[in-house]
Amino acid sequence: MTDTAxxxxxxxxxxxxxxxxxxxxxxxVSRGTVSRVLQGGRNVSxxxxxxxxxxxxxxxxxxxxxxxxxxTQRAGTVxxxxxxxxDVLFEDPNFxxxxxxxxxxxxxxxxxxxxxxxxxxxxxxRIIPYFSAHxxxxxxxxxxxxxxxxxxxxxxxxxxxxxxxKPLGRHGAVSYVGxxxxxxxxxxxxxxxxxxxxxxxTIAGPQDTPGGLERLTGYRELLSEYGxxxxxxxxxxxxxxxxxxxxxxxxxxxxxxxxxxxxxxSDLMADGALTTIGxxxxxVPGDIAVxxxxxxxxxxxxxxxxxxxxxxxxxxxxxMVRQLLAQISGEGTATxxxxxxxxxxxxx
Amino acid sequence: MTDTAxxxxxxxxxxxxxxxxxxxxxxxVSRGTVSRVLQGGRNVSxxxxxxxxxxxxxxxxxxxxxxxxxxTQRAGTVxxxxxxxxDVLFEDPNFxxxxxxxxxxxxxxxxxxxxxxxxxxxxxxRIIPYFSAHxxxxxxxxxxxxxxxxxxxxxxxxxxxxxxxKPLGRHGAVSYVGxxxxxxxxxxxxxxxxxxxxxxxTIAGPQDTPGGLERLTGYRELLSEYGxxxxxxxxxxxxxxxxxxxxxxxxxxxxxxxxxxxxxxSDLMADGALTTIGxxxxxVPGDIAVxxxxxxxxxxxxxxxxxxxxxxxxxxxxxMVRQLLAQISGEGTATxxxxxxxxxxxxx
DNA sequence: ACCCCTGCTGTGAACGTACACAGTAGAGTT
DNA sequence: AACTCTACTGTGTACGTTCACAGCAGGGGT
Numbered sequence: 134m135t136d137t138a139x140x141x142x143x144x145x146x147x148x149x150x151x152x153x154x155x156x157x158x159x160x161x162v163s164r165g166t167v168s169r170v171l172q173g174g175r176n177v178s179x180x181x182x183x184x185x186x187x188x189x190x191x192x193x194x195x196x197x198x199x200x201x202x203x204x205t206q207r208a209g210t211v212x213x214x215x216x217x218x219x220d221v222l223f224e225d226p227n228f229x230x231x232x233x234x235x236x237x238x239x240x241x242x243x244x245x246x247x248x249x250x251x252x253x254x255x256x257x258x259r260i261i262p263y264f265s266a267h268x269x270x271x272x273x274x275x276x277x278x279x280x281x282x283x284x285x286x287x288x289x290x291x292x293x294x295x296x297x298x299k300p301l302g303r304h305g306a307v308s309y310v311g312x313x314x315x316x317x318x319x320x321x322x323x324x325x326x327x328x329x330x331x332x333x334x335t336i337a338g339p340q341d342t343p344g345g346l347e348r349l350t351g352y353r354e355l356l357s358e359y360g361x362x363x364x365x366x367x368x369x370x371x372x373x374x375x376x377x378x379x380x381x382x383x384x385x386x387x388x389x390x391x392x393x394x395x396x397x398x399s400d401l402m403a404d405g406a407l408t409t410i411g412x413x414x415x416x417v418p419g420d421i422a423v424x425x426x427x428x429x430x431x432x433x434x435x436x437x438x439x440x441x442x443x444x445x446x447x448x449x450x451x452x453m454v455r456q457l458l459a460q461i462s463g464e465g466t467a468t469x470x471x472x473x474x475x476x477x478x479x480x481x
Numbered sequence: 482m483t484d485t486a487x488x489x490x491x492x493x494x495x496x497x498x499x500x501x502x503x504x505x506x507x508x509x510v511s512r513g514t515v516s517r518v519l520q521g522g523r524n525v526s527x528x529x530x531x532x533x534x535x536x537x538x539x540x541x542x543x544x545x546x547x548x549x550x551x552x553t554q555r556a557g558t559v560x561x562x563x564x565x566x567x568d569v570l571f572e573d574p575n576f577x578x579x580x581x582x583x584x585x586x587x588x589x590x591x592x593x594x595x596x597x598x599x600x601x602x603x604x605x606x607r608i609i610p611y612f613s614a615h616x617x618x619x620x621x622x623x624x625x626x627x628x629x630x631x632x633x634x635x636x637x638x639x640x641x642x643x644x645x646x647k648p649l650g651r652h653g654a655v656s657y658v659g660x661x662x663x664x665x666x667x668x669x670x671x672x673x674x675x676x677x678x679x680x681x682x683t684i685a686g687p688q689d690t691p692g693g694l695e696r697l698t699g700y701r702e703l704l705s706e707y708g709x710x711x712x713x714x715x716x717x718x719x720x721x722x723x724x725x726x727x728x729x730x731x732x733x734x735x736x737x738x739x740x741x742x743x744x745x746x747s748d749l750m751a752d753g754a755l756t757t758i759g760x761x762x763x764x765v766p767g768d769i770a771v772x773x774x775x776x777x778x779x780x781x782x783x784x785x786x787x788x789x790x791x792x793x794x795x796x797x798x799x800x801m802v803r804q805l806l807a808q809i810s811g812e813g814t815a816t817x818x819x820x821x822x823x824x825x826x827x828x829x
Numbered sequence: 830a831c832c833c834c835t836g837c838t839g840t841g842a843a844c845g846t847a848c849a850c851a852g853t854a855g856a857g858t859t
Numbered sequence: 860a861a862c863t864c865t866a867c868t869g870t871g872t873a874c875g876t877t878c879a880c881a882g883c884a885g886g887g888g889t
Binding site for chain 2: 149150193210213222223228229236245249251256259267288321360411434
Binding site: 164166169200203205 | 838843844846847
C-alpha cells in the first residue's frame with residue numbers, strides 16, 4: 134500500500150461501496166493514477182491501466198457522482214424542462230417522443246436526465262433557484278407554444294440550454310433545434326398538387342408558434358407557385374388538438390364543399406378531420422385527400438393510415454443533446470434545422 | 482468573523498455561489514449553526530435563526546446538493562424507471578399521467594426525479610451498476626406488463642422501490658400501489674346490468690397483467706351474481722391498444738350480433754371499439770352500450786364520450802411517492818389499494 | 830456551595846473525487 | 860557526459876456540507 138490512507142483501510146464487501154482508495158490499494162498504484170484511468174487513461178502505462186481495470190471489475194467499483202460533482206463544480210446531470218400545462222401534453226404525441234428520445238440520447242453519454250415540470254407561474258418561480266444554483270449543467274427546453282418566460286431566467290443564471298423549435302421573441306443568441314417546417318409543408322403541397330388536387334384546404338397550427346406559421350407559409354407558397362387561386366375560405370386555424378381538427382374540418386366542409394384535399398398541420402388534427410369526413414359519408418382519399426404532419430404514432434393507428442411529413446424526432450432529440458453538451462463544454466450557441474421527409478401511406 | 486475560514490473570504494457576487502461559510506460570516510454565527518438552521522432550526526436561538534435567514538435571502542444562498550449528498554451518503558434523488566419498450570408507451574395515456582403525477586408529487590418534497598428508460602435487456606444491464614452504486618435513493622417502477630426482471634436486481638442492491646400495480650410473480654415483500662381493478666369492474670358491470678343490459682360482451686386486457694385478470698374476474702362475478710348465463714363467445718382478449726380494441730369488437734359483432742353492451746378494459750380499446758361499431762352503422766349507446774376503463778384523456782376526446790371507471794391517478798402517484806419516501810426513511814414495505822369511481826358520460 | 834441539566838454554540842473531522850504540482854526514470858540529443 | 864524532453868507516478872489540497880463532540884452560560888435542584 135503506497136497510499137497514505139487517512140481512514141482505516143477498507144476491504145471489499147465491508148459494507149460501504151469501494152472508493153478510489155480501495156482501487157488504488159487493490160491495484161498497487163496511487164489515487165492519482167486511478168483517477169487518471171477513470172478519466173480516460175491518458176498518460177498512464179498500459180500495465181497500470183490493466184491493474185486498475187481489473188480492480189474495478191473485482192471490486193465492482195462505481196464512481197461516486199456526488200464527490201466528483203463537488204470537486205468539478207458540475208452537476209453531471211441535465212434537466213428536461215416542460216413549461217407547459219399538463220392537459221396540452223397529454224394530447225401531444227411529440228412530447229413523449231422527444232422526452233424518451235432525449236433520455237436515450239443522454240444515456241449514451243452517461244448523463245442522467247432530470248425531469249422538471251413548470252406549467253404555472255408559481256412553479257416556474259420555485260425552480261429558478263434550482264437552476265441558479267446550477268443543480269443541473271444544462272436544460273433541454275420543451276415549449277410548443279408562445280414565448281417562454283424561462284428563457285431569460287436561464288440566460289440570467291448563465292445556464293446552457295437548447296430549445297426544441299425556434300423560440301418566439303427576441304432573446305439574443307439562443308440555441309435551438311427544429312425541423313424544416315416550411316420545406317416540409319412545401320413538399321407535401323407539391324405532392325398533393327402533383328397528384329392533381331387543386332381545391333386544397335388547410336387546417337393550420339396555432340399562429341403563435343413558429344411551426345404553425347411556417348407550415349401555413351409553405352402552403353401558400355406552393356399554391357402561388359402552381360398558379361392556383363388563393364381562397365381564404367380554404368384556410369382554418371386549429372390548436373393541434375384532435376378536437377380542433379374535427380371542428381375545423383366541419384367548418385371547411387360547410388364553407389367549401391367542393392374541396393378535394395386538406396393539408397393538416399398535425400397528425401392529431403388530421404385524425405379529427407378523418408372522423409368528421411367519415412361522419413359526412415365521404416371517402417378518403419377518393420373524395421378528399423388528407424395529409425398530416427409529424428408522422429406521430431397516430432399516423433399509423435388511424436384508418437386509413439395517414440400520408441404525412443415525417444419529423445425526424447430521433448435526430449432532433451439527438452441533436453438537442455449534442456448541442457447542449459457542446460454548450461456545456463464551453464462552445465457557443467448554434468441552431469440546427471433538420472430536413473423532413475414525405476411518407477406516403479393511404480390517406481393521400 | 483468567528484469562523485476560521487481556510488479559503489480567502491468571499492464576498493457576495495464574487496463569481497461563485499455563496500456557501501455556508503459566507504452565510505456564517507454574514508450572519509455572524511458559525512457554520513454549525515447555519516447548518517442547523519438549514520435542517521429545520523432545532524436547538525437554535527430565534528435571534529440566530531433570523532440572522533441566518535436574512536443572510537440566506539441577502540446572498541441568495543442555495544444549498545450545494547453534491548456536498549450534502551457526499552456527507553449524508555444519500556443521493557437526494559429518486560428514479561422513475563420505465564422498463565417497457567417505447568412503442569407500448571406511446572399509446573398508453575396512463576404512462577404520462579403517472580409520470581407527470583410523480584414528478585409533481587416529488588416536487589412537493591423537493592426531490593428531483595431522474596427518468597430512466599430500460600426497454601431492452603442490454604439497457605437493463607447497463608443501469609444496474611447505477612442503482613447498485615446508489616446514485617438514486619429509490620425507484621418508482623413502471624411496468625404494465627409481465628414479471629419485471631428489474632425487481633430482483635433492485636432487491637439485491639438494497640434499493641427501496643415501489644411498483645405501480647401489483648407485480649406478477651414471487652419476490653418476497655414488495656411495495657406497490659394500485660387501483661382496485663376488480664371492484665371497479667364490478668361497479669361498471671353492476672351499472673350496465675342495472676341499466677337493463679343482459680347480453681354484455683367484454684374486451685379484456687392482456688391476461689399476463691394483474692389488471693387484465695382482475696377486470697375480467699369482476700366481469701364474470703357480476704354476471705353470476707345477476708344470474709346471467711355466461712357465454713364464452715362474449716369474451717375477447719385485447720392488448721390495451723386502440724387497434725386491438727377495434728379488432729376484438731369486429732370479432733364480437735360477427736360472433737354475437739345480438740350483444741347490447743360491451744365492457745372494455747381500457748379507454749383506448751374502447752375508442753377502437755367505437756370506431757368499429759360506427760363503421761358497422763350501429764348506434765352508441767342506443768344499440769350497444771360501450772363502457773371503458775381508466776378515465777384517461779381519450780375518454781372525453783371521443784364521440785360519444787365514454788362512460789368509464791376512473792382510476793385515481795393523482796392519488797396513485799402521490800401514494801407511490803409517499804410510500805417510496807417512507808421506505809427510504811427506513812420504514813417497511815406496504816401495499817396500497819385505492820378505490821375507483823364510476824364516471825357516467827354518454828356511451829353507456 | 831455544589832451539582833446536573835438544558836439550550837445553544839463553535840470546531841474538527843470526515844465524505845470521495847479531481848487537479849496542480851513535484852518528482853522519477855529512461856530515451857534521445859548535443 | 861551532460862542535457863532536455865517525454866511518459867508516467869505519487870502527494871497534498873480543495874470542493875461544501877453534515878455530524879459528533881466539546882464547550883459555555885445560566886437556571887433549578889439538593
